[in-house]
Amino acid sequence: MILTLLQNGDYETARTTALRELKNNPESAELHYFAAWAHDALGKEDAAIPFYEKALALGLPDADRKEAYIGLGSTYRITGQPEKASLLFQKALQEFPENNALRTFSIMAKYNQGLEKEALQEALLLLTNTTNDENILSYKKAIQFYAQDLDATFH
Template sequence: MNDDDRDNMLAAAVRLRTEGHQEEARQRLLSLSADFPADAEVAYQTAWAHDVLGLEAEAVPFYERCLAGTGLSQEDRRGALLGLGSTYRVLGQYEKAVEVLRGGAEQFPDNGALRTFLAMALFNTGEHHEAMRLLLELLAAGSTDPYVRRYRAAIEHYARDLHETV
């Protein structure tokens, strides 16, 4: 199979997934992944196909493979880090989730989704203060609510230390 065939098959499988034919997409991606085991983009799309079907445990090796490889776009790398981190969290592997999501948030500091999922994983590990800090910072920075905007400075201040009373 040449690169053009790979590209066409990958595009067809992604189209199937986006059109709601997840199982057919998954089967095609598994076949493509077997033909291109070192292809990070194929591994990412295969992980995603498993994830949307609720097959989180089966998605993990594909997420790990795509992140260990090269060739992912920055957008796909962000998606893979979020996918793997949130999948670890769903599987109850909270420490791994924190590690992946923290690394993703460091690589992509402007990505609020990574920080939100990191906050959830931190909550699961008992790191409630850091989880709340992250969420308050996101709220202060991104809310369009006029009342939240009015108190933005105070929210940002207290996000740093929720125990402060003065």
């Protein structure tokens, strides 16, 4: 029921229902995840953080865990904690190394840490490895080569 409320955008009802059900089942990873999702969607990022953290600590199925990593990491980032976000995304990428959404959010966290060059390098490599755009693919080798050292010049 809560999942349906979330999927339908009824975040306030989902939030209150999750909080009510958590009183009876405080060790439910799924309920903590739903509460985090609802808080996050309502713009209550600071309130979402402990629910995400608890959901991950209690253990979620892979699909929900990936989403919780993205939600928590993104929330850390936008609440001024890009270092925590980067550490979380590193852990998540060890579990899910092929997840390009996690990689993309990780790149944003690196940017917010002041690691602009590293973030751009990773973004360029991700782009060239995932795009179907023939114009970009025709320069894939060059883009990947230059991405390795964006400050290099050749005379």
